[in-house]
Amino acid sequence: MAEDATDSIAARGPRHVAIIMDGNGRWATMRGRPRLFGHHAGARRVREIVESCPEYGVKYLTVFAFSTENWKRTQAEVAGLMNLFRGYIRREARALLANNVRVRFIGDRVRLDEKLIALMDELEAMTEGCSGTNLTVALNYGGRDEVARATQRLAEDVARGRLRPEEVNEETLPRYLDTWVLPDPDLVIRTSGEARISNFLLWQSAYAEYEFVDTLWPDFTRAEFGRLLHSYSRRDRRFGAVRTAAGGAAAR
Structure with a gap:
């Protein structure tokens, strides 16, 4: 990508990008390979995109790794994915730390096995002091489930007198979300x-821009990532206002 385009992205591009990494299974099937072969290829692609974030000025990257609905897949595929996640954490931990990447996990950990949870906790603790890219991995995550769990915690605080009912609004609820x-x-x-969002970051993405691309995730390159970021940098984001003749924003 041209240097001026990269500069434009760094200046006006998104600071937080979320990615629904879809197409691993189809990518493998097209090559006559098992679906897990595609998931392993997709995991390798994550590293390339994470490493490109500082170049483009992306401070936060959130990736959708496994949804609450993905448990409906075959037992063999789910077991293979869980092994992949454990292996990814073990294999990538040192590289993430060396690249100053802070890692967080969001989602409900109740259904995850103890070994995976321990690795997740260890990686979060290991990278807690990193100040570069913030990588958030959504694992056993669903937007509706997240809001339901947040509402339960909020209701408990109301019941215990820590929060008054009239204080519950769109400013207080996000404090109870996984992404707080x-x-x-x-x-x-x-x-x-x-072209769907599949229960991903429902609350958080209310004003996000969207890009739906045909590329299967294992083929999604740093260059394509840069093109999408450049496209974003040229958008006029008004958040419900309209542009005035003077160039400012006025309420609609």
Whole structure:
């Protein structure tokens, strides 16, 4: 990508990008390989995109690794994915630390096995002091499930007198979400040609820009990532206002 385009992305591009990494299974099937072969290829692609974030000024990257609905897949595929996640953490931990990447996991950990949870906790603790890219991995995550769990915690605080009912609003609820320490995503990308959000960051993405691309996730390159970020940098984001003749924003 041209240097001026990269500069434009760094200046006006998204600070938080969320990605629905779709198409691993189809990518493998097209090559006559098992679906897990595609998932392993997709995991390798994550590293390339994470490493490109500093170049483009992306401070926060959130990736959708496994949804609450993915348990409906075959037992063999689910077991293979869980092994992949454990292996990914073990294999990538040192590289993430060396690249100053802070890692967080969001989602409900109740159904995950103890060994995987221990690895997740260890990686979060290991990278806690990193100040570069913030990588958030959504694992056993669903937007509706997240809001339901957040509402339960909020209701408990109301019942215990820590929060008054009249204080419950769109400012207080996000404090109970899994993403409470993160800014909302500016851009959500979905690969593989599907044009739906699949229960991903429902609350947080209310004002995000969206890009739906045909590329299957294992083929999604740093260059394509840069093109999408450049496209975002040229958008006029008004958040419900209209542009005035003077160039400012006025309420609609």
